Amino acid sequence: MFSFYICLVAIAIISMILFMPAFLELKRPKDNGPRQIKSFKLAYTGPFTENELKLEKAQVIKLSSALTLLPNLEV
């Protein structure tokens, strides 16, 4: 019976030793991630269609305001 308790304690201690580094890293992660991430270029800048529409509208507004300044050539 005594040896059984000794085994239990030994297993508990070994488990703690085994998992302690994992708990430390989970609690305070210091891993910087894959090295590849530093050179990775992400092309995604946002939803494509929305940006495109906004850009076109802005350009149209600018152009129309510029056109109103021109003289009326209608005869």
Place this chain on the structure above:
Amino acid sequence: MIIALLQGFFGFCAIIITAYLVRHYIFTLTVLKKSKNRKTQTAPLNASCNPTVSILIPAHNEEHVIEKILQQMSQLTYPKDKLEVIMIDDASSDKTGQIADEYSKRYNFIKVLHRDKKIGGKGKPAALNAGLKMSKGDIFLIFDADYLPEIEIVEKLVSPFSNPQVGAVQGRPVVLNEPENILTRMIALERISGYRVDQEARNSLGLIPQFGGTVGGFRHSVLDEVGGFDPKMLTEDTDLTISIYGAGYKVSYVGEAECYEEAVNNWRAYWRQRHRWARGHMQVCFKHSFNILKSKKLNLKEKVDGLLLLHIYFVPILTLLSLLLGIPLIVLSPETPQILWFIVPVTLYSFVGNFAPFFEVGIGAYLDGRKRLQWLAPLMIFAFLYNMLICSKAFIDVLIGFLRGSQGDWAKTEHLGKGKSYISN
């Protein structure tokens, strides 16, 4: 009689587990040796190799992620006059098709293939076959919709095809949402060991690197020769790998061709994904094991590695059985414990994972410069316990499916494109 049978089966399990243990040990040493030997560094890219390339992106309800990969495709550095991107909208009920159409209007090298609900939604292999018919490239590459490839990836994946014996190529997926939770971190560890060590070693040793279904591709003529993707297979990638070797070609692993992926972030999705992998792998095992043995195109070490590769998903089941058998053996046979003192430690050593044994995980993380990530390796015990159950269930489903004549449904993995990652969303 019963005790003798139990002892025999226990011994058989231990021998198989030990064989995989030795295999992974050899892989790890090979990669360590290669990293120290400068002369065996990867050959430079073949700049003269620039064939026409078709990129296939099968997608079913991927509106959350499809835009990112399509924008990444628009930035690829491969000559656009030799490149086409075919996005296969496989019976999507969300905005996947609409988003793809917008990109198709903007970029003339991006095309969209819409499959309606009558013919679509039946799994990735069927979608890829449809895309294959539409593709014109000499080489075609496959990317899953949730992947983010680097912009120079096409050149890197295409380079090995300058060797006419190369029929397929496989790059390296890297988990993007690794910091999200414990599961994603464990999956990242699995990926590091699986690709940085396992695939790398198999490539170096002239064994059978596996095409993983994404971040890779084939020579179009080779795929036509082997009959395309088998829609009945749940793991068409493994099936094709073996078919390609059977036809006398090779798969080349390119570790420098990196692509970010979104790993599953909950245990239920992990179960569904790995269950499909296990079940599909077992299907391929039953289909190809005998073909490998009698093949005249494979040498002895390729045959051995091919068989070990195909049977790998049975190892967790054997491990579970051997652990369960140990208990009645101890009770029924007093002399057996003497054998167990030798076998049990060996079994326990492999207990922690046949997909990513501790030393593969540790060395893979070390070679990647991720020393702190190595600290998480003991957590793989839980993943492997889970995988034991997954593989056992998959085997039962395979047997039931065999009796009923059904191959199983394609379990789609949901991608949200969110979550904590190393790149801001």
